[in-house]
Every structure is written in structure tokens, then in C-alpha cells.
């Protein structure tokens with residue numbers, strides 16, 4: 001495992017519905033974790049709530065960004081604005097953005113470059129859609145290895161090895177997101193090994209070892225530790241469970257035991 005602190009990231013997605021609820025959730029988490037030093041906790045709320053949460057205990061992240069710093073791009077928020085605000089992380093390439101907003105590998109690559117140029121840290125999401133796929137003859141295809149390595153190779157085109165250690169790669173199998181069907185720790189470990197192998201091919205073994213690898217997909221307090229201890233992950237990217245303050249805090253407390 002990467003030597004640094006565990007990275008536990010809350011992706012609130014398009015939740016909660018009101019500012020009042022968002023403030024309550026944030027304050028409830030902050031109160032419980034302010035003395036915990038073994039974990040770097042990051043909360044990525046909807047961008048409209050970010051300014052409510054400027055403080056020093058919890059790092060803030062954005063869920064998306066645009067690759068140009070400024071200009072006539074209605075509706076976009078650039079990574080340079082996110083940097084200027086004081087965030088440290090930006091989630092990029094989430095499967096919901098790839099799926100619902102047709103984000104391509106090429107766009108994801110431009111976003112990663114702009115995040116790195118602005119000295120922020122991308123949390124680069126990769127993952128296959130289906131758990132098992134079969135070809136026309138009914139033979140099992142290992143979709144995970146093909147899709148994940150292709151997403152990494154395309155997402156990292158033109159990114160130099162001096163920048164690569166600022167990136168965390170989140171393995172989020174789409175079939176495990178929000179379904180209550182988490183990936184088996186053993187399979188998550190295989191995905192992490194594949195990610196390292198892909199990075200070794202693109203850069204070097206030494207560089208690959210420095211990249212943090214996170215798991216995301218139906219993580220709850222009962223299974224969180226398995227991904228850290230059994231799958232050797234460097235952290236977690238948590239959706240649904242991060243919207244419940246006591247459950248999210250429980251996850252953080254369990255992974256440091």
C-alpha cells in the first residue's frame with residue numbers, strides 16, 4: 001500500500017436537496033472526525049454548497065470541472081476557479097458523468113490535464129459497466145481488465161511521470177455503484193493490481209507504486225475495512241453512505257482500527 005494517509009472521499013453527488021440539510025450533514029461529520037489524524041477526509045459536495053464549508057478539518061473537492069480556465073462556456077466551472085476557491089481535489093471521469101452526460105475519454109483527459117496544471121489532485125474514476133459479459137459464443141469476457149486499462153491509457157495521454165503521483169485512481173465498477181452489491185475485496189484487489197500494471201506499462205513500477213488507488217461502489221461501515229485490509233486499497237470513494245453522517249463517520253473510524 002501507498003505509505004501516506006488513507007484517503008476517504010465523500011461524493012455527495014446531487015445531494016442533499018437544501019442548504020440547511022447540507023450544513024447539518026457537514027457539521028455532524030466534522031464534529032466527529034476533527035481529532036482523527038490517520039485519515040485524510042475529503043468531502044465533495046455540489047459546487048453551490050462549497051462556500052458554506054471553508055474550514056481546516058475536512059478537505060474539499062469538486063465533483064467535476066471544465067478544462068479551460070475561463071471564457072464563454074455557459075454553465076461550466078473551471079479547475080482554476082476551484083483551485084482559487086481553495087479545494088484540493090476534483091473527481092473526474094465518474095461513471096455517472098460518462099453515462100448521463102456522455103463524457104468521453106478525450107474530455108476526461110483534458111480535464112485531468114487542466115486539474116494538474118492548476119496544481120490540484122484529480123480523483124480519476126474508472127470501472128467496467130457489467131460484472132460479467134459474454135461474447136457471441138457465450139465465452140466469458142474479462143470486461144474489467146479491458147475497460148479499466150483502456151480508460152487509464154486514454155485518460156492519461158500526454159501526462160508526464162512527474163505529475164502522475166498527484167493523481168488518485170478510483171476503481172468504481174458501475175454495477176456496484178448505488179446497488180448494494182459491492183465488489184468482492186478479492187476482485188477489487190485484482191482491479192488494483194491491473195491498475196498498477198497499466199501504470200507500470202505507461203510509466204514505471206516505481207511510479208505506479210506511488211499512485212493511490214481507491215475503491216468505490218456500495219461501501220458501508222460493514223465492508224469498508226475489507227477494501228483496506230484485504231484488497232490493500234489506499235482509500236475509499238463513498239456515495240450513498242456519505243449522506244448519512246453517523247454511517248460515514250463509522251466508516252472512517254473502522255478503517256483506522
Ligand code: 13P
Nearest residue numbers: 011177178217218239240
Ligand atoms: P455508492 O457508494 O452510493 O455506491 O456510490 C459510489 C460512488 O459512485 C462514489 O463516487
